[in-house]
Amino acid sequence: MTRLFRAFGAPLASVILLLSGVWILGLIAAPQLIMIEQSLWRMERPEGSAEISVQIDGLYNRLDVIGLDRSVAESETDSAKRETELAALAAEEAAIKAEIAVLEEKESTPVKVYTLDNFGQMGSAHLAIFAKTIVASLAVSAIALVVCYPIAYAVAKLETPRTAAAIMLALVIPYAINELLRIFAWQMILNNNGPANALLGLLGFDPVPFLDSGAGVFVAMVYAYILFMVFPLYNVLETLDSNQVEAARDLGASTWQIHRRVVIPHARPGIAVGCIMTFMLSAGSYAVPYIMTRGTAAPWFTQLIYNRFFEATNWNVGAAYALSLLAVCTVFIFLMMRLLKVSLKDIAK
Amino acid sequence: MTRAVSGSTFVLRLYMALFFAYMFLPLGVMVAAGVNDYSPPSITVWQGFTLRWFAEFWGDARMWLGLANSLLIAAAVMALALPMGLSGALLLSQLGRRSAGLLYTVMVSPLLTPGIIIGISTVIFWRNLDVTAGLFTAILAQSAFIASYAMLMFMARLQRQDLTLEEAALDLGASRARAFRRITLPFLKPTIMTAAVIAFLQSFENYNTTIFSIGGNHTLVTEIGARMRFGISPMINALGILFIVVTVICAVAWAALRRREYQLESVK
Numbered sequence: 161m162t163r164l165f166r167a168f169g170a171p172l173a174s175v176i177l178l179l180s181g182v183w184i185l186g187l188i189a190a191p192q193l194i195m196i197e198q199s200l201w202r203m204e205r206p207e208g209s210a211e212i213s214v215q216i217d218g219l220y221n222r223l224d225v226i227g228l229d230r231s232v233a234e235s236e237t238d239s240a241k242r243e244t245e246l247a248a249l250a251a252e253e254a255a256i257k258a259e260i261a262v263l264e265e266k267e268s269t270p271v272k273v274y275t276l277d278n279f280g281q282m283g284s285a286h287l288a289i290f291a292k293t294i295v296a297s298l299a300v301s302a303i304a305l306v307v308c309y310p311i312a313y314a315v316a317k318l319e320t321p322r323t324a325a326a327i328m329l330a331l332v333i334p335y336a337i338n339e340l341l342r343i344f345a346w347q348m349i350l351n352n353n354g355p356a357n358a359l360l361g362l363l364g365f366d367p368v369p370f371l372d373s374g375a376g377v378f379v380a381m382v383y384a385y386i387l388f389m390v391f392p393l394y395n396v397l398e399t400l401d402s403n404q405v406e407a408a409r410d411l412g413a414s415t416w417q418i419h420r421r422v423v424i425p426h427a428r429p430g431i432a433v434g435c436i437m438t439f440m441l442s443a444g445s446y447a448v449p450y451i452m453t454r455g456t457a458a459p460w461f462t463q464l465i466y467n468r469f470f471e472a473t474n475w476n477v478g479a480a481y482a483l484s485l486l487a488v489c490t491v492f493i494f495l496m497m498r499l500l501k502v503s504l505k506d507i508a509k
Numbered sequence: 510m511t512r513a514v515s516g517s518t519f520v521l522r523l524y525m526a527l528f529f530a531y532m533f534l535p536l537g538v539m540v541a542a543g544v545n546d547y548s549p550p551s552i553t554v555w556q557g558f559t560l561r562w563f564a565e566f567w568g569d570a571r572m573w574l575g576l577a578n579s580l581l582i583a584a585a586v587m588a589l590a591l592p593m594g595l596s597g598a599l600l601l602s603q604l605g606r607r608s609a610g611l612l613y614t615v616m617v618s619p620l621l622t623p624g625i626i627i628g629i630s631t632v633i634f635w636r637n638l639d640v641t642a643g644l645f646t647a648i649l650a651q652s653a654f655i656a657s658y659a660m661l662m663f664m665a666r667l668q669r670q671d672l673t674l675e676e677a678a679l680d681l682g683a684s685r686a687r688a689f690r691r692i693t694l695p696f697l698k699p700t701i702m703t704a705a706v707i708a709f710l711q712s713f714e715n716y717n718t719t720i721f722s723i724g725g726n727h728t729l730v731t732e733i734g735a736r737m738r739f740g741i742s743p744m745i746n747a748l749g750i751l752f753i754v755v756t757v758i759c760a761v762a763w764a765a766l767r768r769r770e771y772q773l774e775s776v777k
Contacts, residue, residue, distance in 0.1 A: 164603040169685030179596035184615055187593075187653040191630035198633050311528050314521045327525075329764050334532045336756045338714050340730060341749045344737045345535035348542060348550055351740070355538065358553045383535065415517075436621065444623020447716050451737045462625055466721070469629060479633060486626050493621055504614055507621075 199278050199479035203270035212267045219260050226253050278480035286464055286481075293461035294488055297442035300381050301435045304389040308434070312393035313423065317402060328394060335387040343451050346380040347371065350452075374457035381448045385441045389434035396430030397423070429506040432496045436507065440489050461485060536753065543746030550743040562747035569744070575729040582648050582719075582728060583712040589652040590708050591701065594659025601660075602667050617661070619654035627653055628721030642724030650722040655711050659704045666700040699770075710759075 165173045206212075230249050236242040282290065315324050334342065349356050350370035357367040370376040400423060408418045424431075442448075449460035459467075465485065468478030497503065542550035546559035566572060597616050601609050619627055631650040632642045640646070670693070678688040713730070720731050727735070736745050 164600065167603050167685070168599070168689060172686050172689055176596040176599050179593050180600045183593035183597060183653070183656050184612070187631070187649055187656070188615060188619060191627075191634035191653075194634045194637060195626075195630040307528070310521060310524060314525055318518065318521065325764075329760060330529070331532065332760050332763075333753075333757055334536060336710075336760060337536065338716075338730065338733075338749075338752050340716055340734050340737060341539060341752055342535070344740070344745065344749065345539040347737065347740060348552070349535060349538055353551065353553060355553055383531075387532075440621060440623055444625050444717065446625055446720060447734060451734065454738055462623075465625065465629070469632075469721075475633065475636075478629070482626050482629050485623060489621070489623060504617065507617075 195479050196483060198476055199483045200276070201272050201274045202278060202476045204273045206266065206269065206271045209267050212263050216260055216263050216267065219256050219263070222256055223253065226256070278477045279484065281477045281480065282484075289459060289464060290461050290484065292458070293443055296378055296381070297439050300378070300385060300442040301389075301438045303382055304386045304438045305431065305435060308386060308389040308393055309427075312390055312397050312430075313419075316394050316397035317400065317405065324398075328391075331387060331390060335391070339384055340447055340451065342384050343380045343448050346376065346383055347451055350376045350379065371452060371454065372456040374453065376452040377449050377457065377460065380452045381442050381445060384445075384448060385438045388437040388441060392430040392433035392437070393427060394430075396427045400426045428500040429502045432500045432502045433507050436493050436496055439492050443485060443489060539746055539749050540753065542743055543750045545743065548743055549740055550746050562743045563751075565742065565744045566747055571727075571732060572729065572748075575727050575732040578644060578726060579713050579728040579730065582644060582651065583709045585648045586651045586655055586712040587705055587708045589648065590656040591659050591704055593652065593656040594704065595663050595697070595701075597656065597660040598663035598667055601664060617657055619657045622654070624654070624715070624717035625721045628718040632722050632724070642722055643726050644723065647719050647723040647726070647728070650718050651712050651715055654718070655708045658707055658711065662700050662704045662707070663697065666697055670696055 164176065167173075168176065226249055230246065233242060233245040233249060236245060315327050319327065348354050351357070352367055352369065352371070356370065360366075360368060368375075370379070404422050404426075405418055408422050413421065444462060445460070446462040446466060449457075449463055453459075461481070462485070465478055465481045468474050468481055472478075497507070538552055539550075541552045543562060544558050544560065545552060545554075546556040546561070547554050597612075601613060601616075604612065628647075628650045631646050631653070635642070635646050635649075674696075675688050675692045678692050679685070683691065716730050716734055719728055720734065723731065733745060733748060736742070
């Protein structure tokens, strides 16, 4: 900290600290912590509310009795006595009404109770969707890795630097085009009367309801996020010294051995980044299932989260769902870092 | 390559060609439907070339309002995320190894968090302060992760800084603030420009974080998403064509700039 002040002088250092603080505490840490807190409580009817409602019922009965007493009192002939009795009854009635108001307030005002029940709200149906989302996202990552590895290797190692640069620039274009447009292209292709079904029709097949079966979500997801695998892989493979590959070949290694022992170990950070990005984007994607199902196929977990917040308006359960998704992504990141022995510094390059 | 094209290279080339077809054909389908005189968007029924979907977009007030919101948000995000990212990078550059490591983890975490989580947690936080979701929360949610991009870019640039220049300025009697303004900032200028462009694009094109944090308002992109779901009008395709044209221009300009920079540095 003193180094900061020495390096920039007090006024500038204060501005740096202030801005960093607003970002780290105000925009990153505080919202996450509040979300965690929100997932851990809910508003409940207060404890003993059943006893209170019995008590309230008793008081209402008492009011009825007072009503009877009053009609008896009103038939009293002695006016002085009648007045005092009626006044006493009115006072008692007012006291009971006040007590009822207090008790009813107590009965109906929910209290904040800390509980893990929000996570338990998931039930088997939502849990199945959660599991499906995770498995499908893992599959997207795996497919992207298998498809992209040869591409990245071929571009980085087999092409001249000039051609490689041109190829990567060409790939930047679909990468930079808005996610929604890439998804929409597939919605058109897989639509009931789209080109995919037209082609199947020419081959004599019945139309396939790609969108309504949820298959469309998966196809569009692979397409939308596959380029997040190509670029990290290419970036690490570009730094691989071709002499290493040559040396391995001269020493008699087979192609498979070269990749297993030389290329893949070198590509670890790229593999980690690619897998983390594709998994995180798939599991956290709202756009793809939203556009690719039109609500006809089973929802994606992100849609459940959205509904908890903006349709069912149960923010506590929504926060618990969101936190579950975040936890899965965090675990995945640590697993990849462990498995591929890379640090966060390698990942964020 | 001087060697004859071997069998495996041929297979790889073929594979690459297939991959390119896979990447570009769907976009071609979308472009074609944008100029096809048929609604809903289709390429299986061809009714002839038209530009009327562009005209339809031109007359759509909701889209224009969305565009205005997008530009407003992007401007605010640039104004917020760049200084925060730069501060973060400068702070890290002056910290000890251990504390820098922890801080660094927090600063890059938004990039590894699903966008919807950043969006929704911002909304929850501000609702507790009685601020309803809207453009304001969308700006803050986007800034949280866009500042991370900026921080990484500034950090990479700062690591290449020649510290002797700054020291020379100090020796010659410049104050710290003056040395920063006259030496460090000009050195960072190219990165500030690229970071501004990246921040703008990231903000403008964002969907997942924005849809969870913008409440009842909309941006151009969230409005496009809402219309896409039912794919009723090829106006969306026409808009898509505009997006693609802009993207291609930007990509080519960026490549040209990089090339010039590269040539300049190799001349030095």
